[in-house]
Amino acid sequence: MFLGKVIGSVWATQKEEGMDNLKLMVVQPIDFKDAEAGQSVIAADRIGAGVGEKVIVSRGSPARVLFSGKMVPIDAMIVGIVDSFDVTDDTE
Structure with a gap:
């Protein structure tokens, strides 16, 4: 799993079977200081995340497990919207 920020949406009128009614979002991985931490990904979203x-x-097989045994061709799934987090910085 990773922390990310939703930076956009993807519209696709033609999708593979099993992807019906799945919203697709562009997510930028970030670290705990809000700095970019990798290449952006397209993630399926069933929980209603919004831009920002x-x-x-x-990612990977654990993302597909959420579909009750159905074969869904996704590699990334938004599984939570972050309200807040607290990280202790031991580097100081």
């Missing part, structure tokens, strides 16, 4: 929100993203 911080989210938790699951």
Whole structure:
């Protein structure tokens, strides 16, 4: 899993079977100081995340498990919207 920020949406009128009614969002991975931390990804979203929100993203097989055994061709899934977090900085 990783922390990310939703930076956009993807519209696709033609999708593979199993992806019906799935919203697709562009997510920029970030670190705990809000700095970019990798290449942006397209993630499926069933929980209603919006542009500008911080989210938790699951990748790979664990993302597909959320579909009750259905074969869904996704690699990343938004699994949470972050309200807040607290990280202790031990580097000082």
